[in-house]
Structures are given as C-alpha cells and as structure tokens.
Amino acid sequence: MKGRRDWVSSVIAIVAVVVLWEIAEQLVAARFPIVPAPSAITAAIFRFATPIWLNLQLTLVESVIGLVAGSLLGVALATLFVAVPRAERSLYNLVITVHSIPLVAVAPLLLIWFGVGITAPTIVAGLACFFPMAVNATRGLRAASAGALDLMYVLDANAWQSFVRVRLPASVPYLMTALKLGAPAAVLGATVGEWLGTAGIGYLLFSSMVNFQIELLWATMVVATAVALVGYLIFVGFERMFIGWSPAARGQR
Amino acid sequence: MRDREFVALVGPSGCGKSTLLRLVADLDVPTSGVIAVGGEPPATARRHRLFGVVFQDPVLLPWLDVLANVTLPVEVARSETVDHTEPSALLDLVGLGRFAHARTWQLSGGMRQRAAIARALVLRPRILLFDEPFGSLDEITRQRMNVELLRIWSQRPTAALMVTHSIGEAVFLADRVLVMSPQPGRIVAEEAVPLARPRTLETLTSPDFLGCVSRVTKLLLKAVENSTS
Numbered sequence: 500m501k502g503r504r505d506w507v508s509s510v511i512a513i514v515a516v517v518v519l520w521e522i523a524e525q526l527v528a529a530r531f532p533i534v535p536a537p538s539a540i541t542a543a544i545f546r547f548a549t550p551i552w553l554n555l556q557l558t559l560v561e562s563v564i565g566l567v568a569g570s571l572l573g574v575a576l577a578t579l580f581v582a583v584p585r586a587e588r589s590l591y592n593l594v595i596t597v598h599s600i601p602l603v604a605v606a607p608l609l610l611i612w613f614g615v616g617i618t619a620p621t622i623v624a625g626l627a628c629f630f631p632m633a634v635n636a637t638r639g640l641r642a643a644s645a646g647a648l649d650l651m652y653v654l655d656a657n658a659w660q661s662f663v664r665v666r667l668p669a670s671v672p673y674l675m676t677a678l679k680l681g682a683p684a685a686v687l688g689a690t691v692g693e694w695l696g697t698a699g700i701g702y703l704l705f706s707s708m709v710n711f712q713i714e715l716l717w718a719t720m721v722v723a724t725a726v727a728l729v730g731y732l733i734f735v736g737f738e739r740m741f742i743g744w745s746p747a748a749r750g751q752r
Numbered sequence: 753m754r755d756r757e758f759v760a761l762v763g764p765s766g767c768g769k770s771t772l773l774r775l776v777a778d779l780d781v782p783t784s785g786v787i788a789v790g791g792e793p794p795a796t797a798r799r800h801r802l803f804g805v806v807f808q809d810p811v812l813l814p815w816l817d818v819l820a821n822v823t824l825p826v827e828v829a830r831s832e833t834v835d836h837t838e839p840s841a842l843l844d845l846v847g848l849g850r851f852a853h854a855r856t857w858q859l860s861g862g863m864r865q866r867a868a869i870a871r872a873l874v875l876r877p878r879i880l881l882f883d884e885p886f887g888s889l890d891e892i893t894r895q896r897m898n899v900e901l902l903r904i905w906s907q908r909p910t911a912a913l914m915v916t917h918s919i920g921e922a923v924f925l926a927d928r929v930l931v932m933s934p935q936p937g938r939i940v941a942e943e944a945v946p947l948a949r950p951r952t953l954e955t956l957t958s959p960d961f962l963g964c965v966s967r968v969t970k971l972l973l974k975a976v977e978n979s980t981s
Binding site for chain 1: 798827828926
C-alpha cells in the first residue's frame with residue numbers, strides 16, 4: 500500500500516516537472532533552442548525514430564553482452580575471494596585500482612586495440628557492471644547465516660551441496676542489487692565505448708552534438724535514459740518474483 | 753544414555769552446556785577427552801547421520817517452503833531408505849500438514865520450531881539433540897510445545913538430549929536430569945524423574961513434579977555455590 504503511494508507520487512513529480520518545463524518553454528525560453536520543450540523532444544523522437552532505433556539495437560546488444568559477461572566475471576571473482584581468502588587480500592586493491600580508471604580513458608584505448616566495432620563498447624559495458632557485481636557477490640556469498648551452515652554441516656553436506664543449497668540462494672538478493680546497479684551502468688558503459696566509434700547511441704549523441712542537431716541530441720538522451728531505466732526495472736521485477744523471501748525485497752512492496 | 757531415554761541437561765548460562773551439545777554434534781572439537789555418540793566418535797556419528805539436531809534458532813531456509821525444508825536432509829543425504837512420503841507424514845505429525853507449502857517467514861516461532869523438529873526426525877536418527885529449542889518462545893507457547901514435543905517423541909521414539917536452563921522444562925520432559933556447574937563446567941549431579949508417561953499439562957501441578965523440580969533446584973543451587981566459593 501505504502502509502495503503504491505510512493506510510486507504514484509514519483510509519477511506525479513515527474514509529470515509536474517515536465518509540465519512546468521513545457522510551460523516555461525512556451526512563456527520565456529522559446530528563443531533558447533539549446534533547451535527544447537518536452538513536446539519538441541517528443542516530436543524529435545518520432546521524427547528520428549529510424550536512426551535512433553538502428554543505433555539503439557547495437558547499443559542494446561553491447562549492453563546485454565557486457566552485462567552478462569561482466570556479471571559472470573564478477574561472480575567468478577567473488578567465488579574465488581570467498582573460497583580463497585588470501586586471493587581477496589592480494590587482489591582486492593588491484594580490483595579497486597582497475598575500477599578507479601575512468602571509463603572514458605579506457606574507451607579510446609580499447610578502440611585502438613580492437614578497432615571500431617562492437618568489441619570495445621561491449622568491454623566498457625562489461626567493466627561498468629563488473630565491479631558492483633564483484634563487491635555484492637562477495638558479500639552475498641558470505642551472507643549465509645552461521646546457523647544454516649551449521650545445519651548443512653550436521654547433515655554432512657559436502658562443500659558443493661552447501662554452496663548450491665545455502666550460499667548461492669542466500670546471495671541472490673545481493674546479486675539482484677548488483678544487477679539493478681549493473682543494468683543502467685552497462686548502457687552507460689556501452690554508450691561511452693561508442694563515443695568515438697561509428698555507430699550506436701553514443702555515436703549518435705556525439706555526432707548530433709558536433710552537427711548541432713540539438714533536438715536529436717535530446718531525443719537520443721531521453722531514449723537512452725528510458726532504456727537504462729527499463730534495465731533497472733527488469734531486475735526490480737525479478738527481485739519481486741524470485742526473492743519474496745528476502746526481508747529487503749519484501750520491504751520494497 | 754540408553755535407547756529411547758530422554759535426558760535433559762540443566763545449568764546456568766555460561767557453564768558450557770551448549771558447548772557440550774555442539775561437541776556431541778561434532779560442531780566443535782574437544783581440546784581433550786573423548787566423546788562417544790552411539791558408540792562412535794561424533795564425526796563418524798555425523799557421517800552416519802545417527803543424530804538430528806534442533807537448534808535454538810529454527811534455521812529454516814527462507815527460499816524453500818516448509819515441506820522443502822523438511823525434505824532437505826533427505827536430499828543432502830541422497831537417502832533412498834527414506835520413504836518419499838515421510839516428510840509430509842512428519843509435517844502431519846508435528847501439526848503443520850496444512851502449511852506444507854507455506855513460506856517459512858509466514859510461520860510463528862512455535863510453528864517454525866515444529867518444522868525444525870520434523871526436519872531433525874526425517875532421516876530417522878537414533879538420537880535427537882535439542883539446544884534450548886523453545887528458548888525464544890513465550891512461557892505459554894513453550895509449555896504447549898513441550899507437551900507437543902512429548903507427543904511427537906512418543907510417535908517417533910529416539911534417545912533425546914536436551915540442553916535447557918529451565919528446570920521445569922527439564923523435569924517435565926526428561927527421564928533423567930543432569931545438573932551442570934559453571935567454572936569448571938562439569939556434570940555434578942543427576943536426578944531421575946519419577947513421573948509416569950504420558951505427561952500432560954496436569955503433570956505440571958502434580959506433587960511429584962513439584963517435588964522433583966525442587967530437588968533439581970537444590971542441586972543446581974549447590975553446584976553454583978560450590979563453583980563460586
């Protein structure tokens with residue numbers, strides 16, 4: 500009940516901002532073409548639907564591959580950390596360092612290595628969601644209660660059974676948190692990776708900027724935002740479907 | 753401990769009674785001395801699944817429904833000797849038949865502990881170990897659960913060892929009460945309980961029950977006194 504009220508009030512807030520923005524445009528700002536009115540942006544989305552859609556497809560492919568690969572790598576590293584604590588002590592700072600490299604600096608480097616194509620943006624997308632997954636999965640794989648692990652020990656479960664039946668399910672809420680963060684991050688990463696390329700949403704943003712196509716720039720930005728938001732909402736949905744048992748997920752309703 | 757004997761271990765907090773139970777269950781390793789469970793060292797007994805444990809916290813896995821929690825030991829043990837209807841039969845026995853597919857977080861504290869008892873029984877252990885199983889329940893629920901526990905135990909008789917700090921609970925449930933002293937933690941006295949079975953809520957007000965409670969209370973007070981002086 501409370502959740503529904505929150506939802507309604509955030510929709511009202513968004514609608515209010517858009518309406519005020521539109522009114523302001525009509526009244527005073529019509530002579531500033533660098534900030535188009537919401538109605539103009541909406542019209543531009545339809546006008547440029549074909550180029551946006553064509554470039555979006557590429558970005559979507561890169562984001563999805565990047566999200567899957569980056570998250571799998573994150574889980575793999577977390578599993579290593581949990582299984583071999585010494586690995587965590589020696590590698591953790593390295594991971595932090597890699598995470599601290601700005602993605603905009605990585606992107607041109609990857610472009611030089613791999614050339615123009617989907618490889619570089621996909622890797623940037625993967626890097627963007629790797630870190631949240633590695634951190635959250637490490638915490639998640641340690642989230643199983645001592646009691647549950649005692650129980651598995653008394654039942655003479657082997658390490659694999661304890662992992663599959665207790666550690667892994669207990670980590671799912673943490674994995675979902677990482678995916679909620681990772682989905683928009685992957686879209687952002689792919690976009691950054693396309694910035695200097697020849698296709699994709701990132702390229703479209705860059706080219707509309709240099710060609711001073713302000714409305715196309717805004718339309719592309721709105722679409723990219725919507726896509727990132729949908730990615731986030733997909734995992735919110737998964738969370739509600741699969742981990743209703745988790746107090747955190749229940750609390751969000 | 754004899755077969756089908758119910759032994760309760762009472763003692764003040766910190767005397768090591770839970771530790772003793774964890775040693776028996778092979779969850780802790782003794783620094784010295786030997787423990788035998790069913791004639792075996794604890795590790796062997798655990799591997800042969802001779803005992804079932806009911807912890808203070810029911811530790812039900814929240815991502816499984818109630819029936820799946822009770823079935824968990826069968827799956828982990830890959831046991832083929834246990835009838836596949838046994839988990840539901842046990843849920844009926846503990847009074848949770850209607851809640852087989854409920855989520856564990858929808859159950860009350862007493863119901864969770866019932867499910868934990870069913871889970872401990874599912875591999876037909878020879879010994880049941882209880883670590884303060886009703887410690888977090890209110891007094892009334894606790895009394896009802898004790899009556900229930902005796903009913904369940906009479907249907908599935910095993911040897912049972914319960915650790916508790918409630919003298920009344922120990923006397924009500926057990927054939928034999930062991931009294932443990934703190935610092936050094938050791939068993940200092942033993943009292944046989946002369947109450948006939950089945951025991952009911954009326955037993956709690958009988959003179960035999962009250963007499964036994966006062967005898968155990970005196971033994972416990974003496975144990976605490978001797979250790980602190």
